[in-house]
Amino acid sequence: MAKRQGEAIVTTNRPDGVKPRRVLVLGATGTIGRATVRALVSRGHEVVCLVRRPADAAIPAGAAESSRVSQGAIERIVELTDPLSLARDGVRGESFDVLVSCLASRTGLPDDAWAIDYCAQVSALHASQAAGVTHVVLLSAICVQKPMLAFQHAKLAFEEVLIASGLEYTIVRPTAFFKSLSGQIDRLKRGKPFLVFGDGTLTSCKPISDDDLGRYLADCLDDDARRNRVLPIGGPGEAITPKAQGERLFALLGREPRFTHVPVMLLDVIVIVLATIGRWVPAVAAKAELARIGRYYATESMLVLNPATGRYDTHATPSTGSETLFDHYARVIRGEAVAERGDHAVF
Template sequence: MNITNTQTVLLAGATGYLGGYIAKALVEGKYNAKLIARSVQKLQALEQQTVKIIKAEVTQPETLKGICEGVTTVISTVGITRQKEDLTYMDVDYQANLNLLNEAKKAGVKKFIYISAINGHKYRHLKIFEAKEKFVDAVKNSGLDYTIIRPNGFFSDMKDFLDMAKRGKIYLFGNGEQKFNPIHGEDLAIVCLQAINAKNTEIVVGGPDILTLNEIGEMALDAWQKPIKIMHLPDWIRRFAISSLRTFASSKVYGPIEFFLTLMAEDNIAPRFGTKRLHTFFKDEVSSL
């Protein structure tokens, strides 16, 4: 998979979980690329003749001036799971990406690829999705060709199961038979680069294995070589927790919890892609600790 020397891909969010895999894929595929990051030291090993590392902060539009010159495709993985440094979801998932989109339009970029999440339109009432989907609207109305990637959760998001399993017990709401298929960042990076050739579309994608929450819990416990202990909590506790958090906690606290508790309550199955397996990811994570 490659593109011609007359094209250049700009990647924003190159030091994040998914961005790191995309950056590696751009280098291995010999793409002409610009990788932008707040901390360029993390990317220095990737710099070469066809790959430029540029220091910039998408939350500060003055640092982005001219950054899209000569770029034909922008890929943005910019977003936050947990609010920090006094930045909100609107500051990052919406406004920071909008800063980048505005620069892309000024420079005549042809294509913008943005990574949101599965069923974003359905969950716009959640704080995390409110900002992401507002930016999706901006991309679609920008006049640029676009592709919106909607992954069904990352393997890295599943570390919460490993954290519970380390303590010897998994807690789930309901019967634990809710199904979904999270995807590894390396597999998703392939989808993102393939999207360079797509036009004005949305791609919903998940990993190769459709799993129940019970099965994921069992995998996490097995990775720690713990006996299978899964406790199922009444679903009213989940609903009460969401309501209480929205009433009494800041969005910094309840945003990611609200997201997790809402999406884990029902099936979210996406078209399957990739070769990476969650049980292998869990065991690799444990062995690396």
């Protein structure tokens, strides 16, 4: 089946049981957002993406720039933190059925997190309710199970608002993303060792690809079993440690594994020093928060946390999709894919 969107012909392959809807999407220009929009469009949904003004361009709110979102979707530029702009430039008095949010703060710093992960999400929720939305699909994060950072608390606060809104909801908490685990590929290509914290087995995760996650999010629109639930989700296969990631990368490059082991205590010292200086220097305080984020991901697994034992459980972490992290590594090394890390490289 095909439909015409402007000058392009967009082919849809609607699965059985999928009801076409009008869908508002937030966070559509990120890697996961683009994959989710592709999946929604392929299922025949009418997709309108509300996106932030590019940081390096003076494009007026309400303008359109179709090149930043996936083909077949409509882009509307809005001020996400301004409820008036969301209604006037985004919703435009139209009716919608579903809100899908892949929105996330760019830095994870407190001001950014509360402005985007909470305030902008709440404003979009209210605008969506006024537009007739009855179901919200929210991309959250599995790390909110053990909140220690500002962005985690902001995400949890919005989850609570959504659950209390009276709308049907699906909250998806994915594990690690491929882009978050691809930062050392170029380093190894230059002949340097793979960096690990401790012995390289302190943490593990079930990473999920953008496309597998995008399809999972799109399928939430028509799967009644996913309504009014908080759903952790990972990619296929067993959980992977940083050491295993490094070993596979060296094997794909045809080289002997070489590791540099960084003591976690070093991160603790960095956090303490930066936090102390940050009491008087705001710019250093921001660096201290980034250091805390780095330490969190260096010491906490991205798996389901068993509240009874306080331990992460790989067997309790559901899997979906078909592409593994190691498949992705092989494609990047062959030049068939790019390790696109974007604004969230710190993660």
